[in-house]
Amino acid sequence: MVIMGRVxxxxxxINTDLIIAGKYKLSITNIDDLSxxxxxxxxxxxxxxxxxxxxxxxxxxxxxxxxxxQAPLVLKHIGIGAVIAESFARIFYRNAINIxxxxxxxxxxxxxxxxxxxxxDLASGTIKNTIKNEVYxxxxxxxxxxxxxxxxxxxxxxxxxGKLPW
Amino acid sequence: xxxxxVEKIFSLSSGKDVYAGDxxxxxxxxAMAHDGTVLLAIEAFEDMGGKSVRDPSKIIxxxxxxxxxxxxxxxxxxxxxxxxxxxxxxxIYDVGSGICHQLMVESGLVRPGxxxxxxxxxxxxxxxxxxxxxGIGSTEMAAVFMSGKLWFKVPETIRVEINGSAPxxxxxxxxxxxxxxxxxxxxxxxxxxxxxxxxxxxxxxxxRLTLCNMAVEMGAKTGxxxxxxxxxxxxxxxGIRDYTSLKSDEDAEYSKRIRVNISDLEPMVACPxxxxxxxxxxxxxxxxxxxxxxxxxxxxRIEDLRxxxxxxxxxxxxxxxxxxxxxxxxxxxxxxLREGLIxxxxxxxxxxxNPGCGPCAGAHQGILGPGEVCLSTxxxxxxxxxxxxxxxxxxxxxxxxxxxxxEGKITDPRRLFE
Numbered sequence: 001m002v003i004m005g006r007v008x009x010x011x012x013x014i015n016t017d018l019i020i021a022g023k024y025k026l027s028i029t030n031i032d033d034l035s036x037x038x039x040x041x042x043x044x045x046x047x048x049x050x051x052x053x054x055x056x057x058x059x060x061x062x063x064x065x066x067x068x069x070q071a072p073l074v075l076k077h078i079g080i081g082a083v084i085a086e087s088f089a090r091i092f093y094r095n096a097i098n099i100x101x102x103x104x105x106x107x108x109x110x111x112x113x114x115x116x117x118x119x120x121d122l123a124s125g126t127i128k129n130t131i132k133n134e135v136y137x138x139x140x141x142x143x144x145x146x147x148x149x150x151x152x153x154x155x156x157x158x159x160x161x162g163k164l165p166w
Numbered sequence: 167x168x169x170x171x172v173e174k175i176f177s178l179s180s181g182k183d184v185y186a187g188d189x190x191x192x193x194x195x196x197a198m199a200h201d202g203t204v205l206l207a208i209e210a211f212e213d214m215g216g217k218s219v220r221d222p223s224k225i226i227x228x229x230x231x232x233x234x235x236x237x238x239x240x241x242x243x244x245x246x247x248x249x250x251x252x253x254x255x256x257x258i259y260d261v262g263s264g265i266c267h268q269l270m271v272e273s274g275l276v277r278p279g280x281x282x283x284x285x286x287x288x289x290x291x292x293x294x295x296x297x298x299x300x301g302i303g304s305t306e307m308a309a310v311f312m313s314g315k316l317w318f319k320v321p322e323t324i325r326v327e328i329n330g331s332a333p334x335x336x337x338x339x340x341x342x343x344x345x346x347x348x349x350x351x352x353x354x355x356x357x358x359x360x361x362x363x364x365x366x367x368x369x370x371x372x373x374r375l376t377l378c379n380m381a382v383e384m385g386a387k388t389g390x391x392x393x394x395x396x397x398x399x400x401x402x403x404x405g406i407r408d409y410t411s412l413k414s415d416e417d418a419e420y421s422k423r424i425r426v427n428i429s430d431l432e433p434m435v436a437c438p439x440x441x442x443x444x445x446x447x448x449x450x451x452x453x454x455x456x457x458x459x460x461x462x463x464x465x466x467r468i469e470d471l472r473x474x475x476x477x478x479x480x481x482x483x484x485x486x487x488x489x490x491x492x493x494x495x496x497x498x499x500x501x502x503l504r505e506g507l508i509x510x511x512x513x514x515x516x517x518x519x520n521p522g523c524g525p526c527a528g529a530h531q532g533i534l535g536p537g538e539v540c541l542s543t544x545x546x547x548x549x550x551x552x553x554x555x556x557x558x559x560x561x562x563x564x565x566x567x568x569x570x571x572x573e574g575k576i577t578d579p580r581r582l583f584e
Contacts, residue, residue, distance in 0.1 A: 013351050013440055017548040021555070022202075022528030026232050029205055029239050041555040061352035061385060065548060067287040067301040069206050089385055090356050091287055095303035142189075144317075154305050158214040164309050166191045166317045 001122040001150055003081040003102065005053035009114035010042065012059035016066040016092065018042055020074045031077050038074040052079035055120070057112045059085065063092020072096040072103075082120055084109060084127065084138070097145045100153030105139040112136070122146070168415030170323045171392055172358045175298040175412060179281040186322040186419070195280035195297075196224050197310045200266045202231035202527060203285035205243050206304035208250050211311055220314035222255030226275060228266035229259065233522040236530040254311075264495025264521035267291040267463040271375065272404060272495060278393040279410035283310060288463050288545065290381045293390035294374035295397055296412065298358070300387045321387045322421035323414075324354055327363040330429035335579040337473065338373035339465055339543065339563035341365065342380045343434035345426060347444035355385030357421060360414065365428055366391060371400040372469040379464045380545050383441040433578055436561035439549040447566060447578050457540040458489040458571040459552075460516075460564055462526045465543035466494030468501050470564040475507040477568035477582065478514040484574030489516040489567075490532045492524040516571075525552050534559075541570050 018041050020034065028034045039046040056062075056075065062085035063071055072095045075083065082102035086109050096103035102122060111134060112118070119128040120138075127136040141149065148165060151157040157165060169177070173185050180190035199207050204227055219225055227247050235241040244261070251258035259269050267288055270276050278296030283289065285307045292299035302316065310316050326345055349359075359381045366374065374391050381389025391397075392413045401409065433447040460466070460474050471493060483489050491511045493499035499521050502508050511518060525532030526544040534540055534557035542552070547559035562570070565579040 015440075015546075015548045017528075017546070017551045021550045023533065023550070023553060026202060026527060026529035027237050027239060029243065041550050061355065064351060064385060065287065065546060067203060067285055067289075067303060069203065069304040073206075087352060087355060089352070090387060091301050091303060094306065098303055098305040144189075154309060155210050155213045158309075164313055166309075166313075166315060 003053060003055065003120040005055045005081050005118065006051065007055050007057050007112055007114055007116040007118055009112065010056060010058040013061045013064055014058050015064045016068050016071045019063065019071040020068065025068055025070050031073065034070060035074040035077040038078050047078045050078050050080060053081040054079060055118050056080055056083045057109050058083065059109060060087045062088050064089035067091045069095045069099060072099050072101045076101040097149050098154040100149060100156065102149060106136055108136040122150070167419065168417035170418040170420065171296065171360065171390060171412050171414045172298055172323050173320060175279055175281055176318065176320045178279065184320050186320050188320045189317060190320060191315050191317050192281055193315055194224065194283050194310055196226060196275050196282045197307060198226045198228065198266055198270055198284035198289065199307050200228045200230050200286060201233065201240065201243050201247060203304050204247055207285060207307040207311065208246055210305040210308035214308060214312065216308065216312050219254045219256065219311045224314065225256035225311060226270065227251055227256055227258045228263065228269055229261050230265050230522045231527050232529045233261040262496060262520050265463045265466065265523055267379070268467065268494040271295065272497060274404050274406050277406060277409040278397060279412045283307070283316060287382045288379055290386065290388040291375055291379040291463060293378040293381070293388045294371060296391060296393035298388055298390065301382065321356055321358045323358045323360050324422045324424065325360050325362060325420040326424045326426065328361060328365040328426050328428060329363045330365060330427040332365070332428055333431065334583070335433060335565050336428065336431050337563040337565060338369060338376040340431060340434045341428055342377050343436055343444045343561070344428070344431055346380060346383055346442050348424060348426065349384040351383065351440055351442040352385045354381070357386055359384065359386045359389045361389060361391050367394065370396060370469065372467040375467065376464055383545060433563060433566050433580065435566070435576065436547055438547055438558040438560065441545070441547060441561065447562065447576065450560065450576050451578055453576040454539060455487060455541045455570055455575060456538040457532055457534065458487065458567050459525055459532060459540060459542040459544060460489065460567050461492030461494065461524050462544035463494060464545040465564050466492055466498070468498050470543065471498070471502045471507050474564040474568035475510040477565060477579065478572065479510050481514055481572055483515045483571040487571055487574045489571040490519060490524060491516045492519045493521050495521050528552050541567055541576060543567050
């Protein structure tokens, strides 16, 4: 599975209210309507600006705060192909895998700039920066989780295999 | 090798001898979801072909985030919850019952030694009774509905030892804000925090719930406190006598040990826009506030209401300031009513709302406008959380909340003694 796209760079501690604010989550259940507000407090009309396959690159503790699965869901829905961060809040990480949004931990995110283009190879766990011609290492996704991810998330996994992975 | 209480709970729930770092599939003793997260779980349950739930007695649904519904969409969500509950036999707490975490605790659904998951990040609260409880997502909650099990990585534990007796007007909220300022917003990610020390030993269950509730603000998977005599007394008061009392071994391994002495601690405030942006109150004293919120799963319990009511008794809150008071559950509401606290709040000019999450989650009952400042006893001050992204949220104790409402600005509650 190879993901290619433009980088949108964010800082540390991007919390779930910044990804999708509670006021929207608690008044909109339609995912198309909800997704329009993704990351809007940081980048106005972010959802419109993103192209399919674009990649979010962030610092520490991405997705901290609420357990809302709508956070990775809106990012996936607007076309984000993967989130790369120095570290993730644990519930966001679980949710991302479960809904089929690749979440990759990488200690070299500081080398990546907004607007760079990345190629991510999930199987080998490498990120290639095609603008800067650099290669970064990612922390490997545990095999059991990679299987859920490559099936497109937990629901798709169960539909395909007829049972839960555990 | 000795085990932490967390390793013991996972050994029990997985039926294996496990330590931090092991990945286990564990049996879940209770699974909770609320109106903010349950719809995705119900949809995933149906998408995965769910025909029945593993054990309906272990599934608890709570209508608390938008309760009563503030829009048609959430009226439909609530209806779907009632439908799911009737179809599969899951327990439901309807509008007005209170906040999920308080209901789980006071209804006896949390027992020491048990493993509980909730589709809410503040599920970590139940560690106050010696349970391992943690927040999960909606899709995996659907899997728990189906199987009664979930995979976990047994977390390492950070031991936070708190000693000393709190000076006047310093409360568990000030203590946990101090701890958060030391650990940081991601200092405990993937880890459990075990609180111990004489301060914790002497703290009642309401205060312990406040400590454990905010563990996730340091990234922790849970906050936990060994059950002791105070736990036993509380459990007896709600009719529970039968439970497994687990404690950490003397030679258990901790990833880190932190010691905090609170004998000289001052009232603390978490400033916008992150919970670890903690300052001594004196650094922000005088900041004008438009709204004060007393409530939430952090500080909406009877002790919190008592502290605030004592300060507000016979006084009026400042003109142009609104103070919203929300008891965390119906039983707390009734208790406060019987003690005359509600009368005190109303006479002081406060607005009382029905038990639930109120404005904390940004749905209703006190949404902030642009430029407004709110002092809140809740647990998160993220940009935009309670309404406008141009509003500011400060987090503090119920005492600080009450005195700040009287003055119309952030005020040190110790000034009451001047």
